Amino acid sequence: MIKAHCNRCQRETNQDILHTENFSWEEVIEEQQVVLNGTDIYEMLKCCGCDAIILRHTEYFCGNLDKQGKLLPTYYYYPPAISRPEPQWLHELNDITDNEKKISYDLLKEIYASLYNNSRRLATMGIRALIEHIMIKKVGDKGSFSKNLDSFAAQGLISLSQEDILYTVLEAGHATMHRAYSPSTEDINTCMDITESIIASVYIHPEKANILKSKIPKR
Numbered sequence: 271m272i273k274a275h276c277n278r279c280q281r282e283t284n285q286d287i288l289h290t291e292n293f294s295w296e297e298v299i300e301e302q303q304v305v306l307n308g309t310d311i312y313e314m315l316k317c318c319g320c321d322a323i324i325l326r327h328t329e330y331f332c333g334n335l336d337k338q339g340k341l342l343p344t345y346y347y348y349p350p351a352i353s354r355p356e357p358q359w360l361h362e363l364n365d366i367t368d369n370e371k372k373i374s375y376d377l378l379k380e381i382y383a384s385l386y387n388n389s390r391r392l393a394t395m396g397i398r399a400l401i402e403h404i405m406i407k408k409v410g411d412k413g414s415f416s417k418n419l420d421s422f423a424a425q426g427l428i429s430l431s432q433e434d435i436l437y438t439v440l441e442a443g444h445a446t447m448h449r450a451y452s453p454s455t456e457d458i459n460t461c462m463d464i465t466e467s468i469i470a471s472v473y474i475h476p477e478k479a480n481i482l483k484s485k486i487p488k489r
Contacts, residue, residue, distance in 0.1 A: 271285065271286055271287070272285055273285070274315055274324070274326055274347075275347060276317040276319065277322065277351065277352040278317065278320045279320050279322075280352070280355055283317050283318060283319050283320075284319070285315040285316060285317055285318060286316045286318060287313050287314070287315060288316050288323070289314040290312065291312045292309065292310070292311050293309065293310045293311075293312075294307070294308070294309045294310075295307060295308055295309075306332055308330050309330040310327065310328070310330075311327070311329075311330075312325060312326070312327055313325070313328070324347055324348065324349065325347070325348040326347055327347075327348070328343050328345055329343065329345075330342075330344075331344070349386070350388075351386075352385075354382075354459060356382055357470070359474045360375070360378065362473075362477075363375035363378065363473060370407045371473055374473070377396060377399060377400040378400060381397060381400065381462075384396060385458065390454075390458045391446050393458055393461075394446045394451075394453050394457075394458060395446055397439060397442075397443055397462070397465050398439075398440055398442075398443025398444065398446075398447075399443075400465065400469075401436065401439065401440060401465065401468070402415065402440075404469070404472060405418040405421075408422060408425070408427055409421040409422050409425055409427070415440055415444075416437075419433060419436060419437060419440070420433070422436075427471075428468065428471070428472075432468065432471075435464055436464065436468060439461050439464050442461055
């Protein structure tokens with residue numbers, strides 16, 4: 271039994287090792303008179319809490335040492351370790367009868383895939399594309415992001431305070447594409463918090479409110 275990250279439990283858990291394969295290698299670079307070597311360990315793990323199964327690849331490379339000269343392991347998880355869970359309402363967007371919602375769902379799934387692979391720039395650009403898609407579908411294309419955003423707010427789809435916040439997210443995507451901006455994990459999580467909130471307020475909350483309204487006894 272070892273400790274490893276579990277995507278379903280969203281934390282490090284005890285894991286049973288179901289199977290292990292070890293491979294060692296060595297390469298001689300004659301021109302530089304250098305010998306490189308390493309070891310790859312593949313472990314099939316099963317979470318003791320939720321029974322989820324993952325593959326962990328532990329890589330030891332002779333050039334990856336700590337200050338004391340000890341080999342440092344590098345871990346890779348398949349599927350990748352997830353630091354941000356998908357919202358519980360995400361499946362509600364996956365509506366094949368509603369093309370607008372279905373495209374939003376597909377875009378959001380690709381954004382999460384980028385996050386899981388630590389591709390923060392791609393995720394930030396994807397967020398910009400997703401927000402643009404939602405605005406154009408709701409208010410039409412007014413010719414620029416700022417005009418689309420103004421119209422989005424003017425039609426009551428977001429508040430004035432949300433408009434300022436959403437503009438910052440859009441600007442982050444623009445800076446990533448055109449000004450070599452590289453968002454940190456904290457930055458991308460902020461963008462995702464805002465984006466998920468906007469999507470929920472546009473697509474999810476109105477439907478849930480209508481359902482709740484139908485259940486409330488009339489005066």
